[in-house]
Amino acid sequence: MMLKICNLKKSYGKIRALRDLNLEIEDGELFGFVGPNGAGKTTTIRILTGLLRADSGTVEIDGQPMRCGDGKLKEKIGYVPDFFGVYDNVRVSEYLEFYASAYGITGLVARRRYMELLDMVGLGGREDHYVDSLSRGMKQRLGVARALVHNPRLLILDEPAAGLDPRTRQDFIQMLKEINKCGKTILISSHILSELGEMCTDIGIIEEGAMVLRGSLVDILAMVNTSNPLEMRIYKNLPEAVALLRRHPLVHNVTIDGNQVVAGFSGGQMDEARLLGQLVTEAGALVGSFGRRQGGLESVFMQITGSKEEKVVAQG
Numbered sequence: 345m346m347l348k349i350c351n352l353k354k355s356y357g358k359i360r361a362l363r364d365l366n367l368e369i370e371d372g373e374l375f376g377f378v379g380p381n382g383a384g385k386t387t388t389i390r391i392l393t394g395l396l397r398a399d400s401g402t403v404e405i406d407g408q409p410m411r412c413g414d415g416k417l418k419e420k421i422g423y424v425p426d427f428f429g430v431y432d433n434v435r436v437s438e439y440l441e442f443y444a445s446a447y448g449i450t451g452l453v454a455r456r457r458y459m460e461l462l463d464m465v466g467l468g469g470r471e472d473h474y475v476d477s478l479s480r481g482m483k484q485r486l487g488v489a490r491a492l493v494h495n496p497r498l499l500i501l502d503e504p505a506a507g508l509d510p511r512t513r514q515d516f517i518q519m520l521k522e523i524n525k526c527g528k529t530i531l532i533s534s535h536i537l538s539e540l541g542e543m544c545t546d547i548g549i550i551e552e553g554a555m556v557l558r559g560s561l562v563d564i565l566a567m568v569n570t571s572n573p574l575e576m577r578i579y580k581n582l583p584e585a586v587a588l589l590r591r592h593p594l595v596h597n598v599t600i601d602g603n604q605v606v607a608g609f610s611g612g613q614m615d616e617a618r619l620l621g622q623l624v625t626e627a628g629a630l631v632g633s634f635g636r637r638q639g640g641l642e643s644v645f646m647q648i649t650g651s652k653e654e655k656v657v658a659q660g
């Protein structure tokens with residue numbers, strides 16, 4: 345287990361930023377930490393990186409309990425903050441050398457290390473450029489190189505893709521995937537689920553200071569998929585097909601629009617297949633298309649974090 349957070353609580357005066365946060369991240373995960381503005385992502389990350397003290401609760405990193413001001417554990421974490429500072433007249437190499445020296449890495453070892461990192465983040469050959477002259481996307485990559493300079497096991501990024509254009513973001517995500525494949529566990533936060541969806545192996549959704557959903561991307565999509573209605577096109581024996589649907593114990597809310605029928609369905613994939621068979625053999629219907637409506641990741645997010653009554657997915 346790379347990270348284990350238990351009953352974490354944090355208030356700023358009267359504002360309860362973290363109500364009761366529990367989260368586990370396994371070694372090797374590329375974990376997407378998703379939640380709307382103000383959900384508590386940055387607060388959590390600042391506690392993990394030792395910048396902020398929790399009111400109560402425990403954090404374990406790589407099996408060891410974390411205490412405030414514990415330098416040893418900080419070495420296991422690389423942190424890319426949500427804002428990148430401004431640096432005048434500093435070259436990329438000097439910038440990375442400075443951070444390496446903070447971890448006691450100097451001289452040739454430092455140089456070999458940052459050259460390797462620059463290659464890894466796609467900035468190879470730019471060691472003599474001034475930091476200020478880099479584009480926003482390149483600065484983000486440099487931030488990642490800086491965070492990796494002491495070879496941490498866990499890389500934490502707070503909304504790194506905010507403000508990047510789609511292409512730059514795609515490239516950035518590709519880079520993170522590769523870093524993950526090289527053996528780093530990664531936690532990345534965002535308020536946009538679809539921004540992380542395709543890249544992450546696992547997703548956790550935080551709302552109002554508590555996790556509301558946690559699972560693999562595949563499981564979350566499947567879970568939400570079964571809450572989407574069945575859509576079908578029926579070209580023959582429509583009344584018989586509709587009558588069969590209305591009698592079916594797993595079907596609810598049948599609506600008809602021309603030859604298109606939409607129905608709520610609380611069964612699994614095998615039940616779907618059986619229903620299709622019944623429509624053909626028992627109702628004599630000619631079925632043109634049949635399947636669950638595909639909800640995008642963003643609709644999932646809206647369903648989970650929307651008003652309480654509309655929630656369709658509960659903690660699994």
Ligand SMILES: Nc1ncnc2c1ncn2[C@@H]1O[C@H](COP(=O)(O)OP(=O)(O)OP(=O)(O)O)[C@@H](O)[C@H]1O
Binds near residue numbers: 356380382383384385
């Ligand atoms: N220094 C602070 N003083 C007072 N309240 C704060 C402070 N920092 C955060 N908060 C409040 O705590 C709650 C959680 O904030 P946090 O920044 O952790 O959320 P977030 O998920 O990172 O949001 P965003 O997506 O906007 O970055 C919010 O209600 C915020 O207003």
Ligand SMILES: [Mg+2]
Binds near residue numbers: 426
């Ligand atoms: Mg934040």
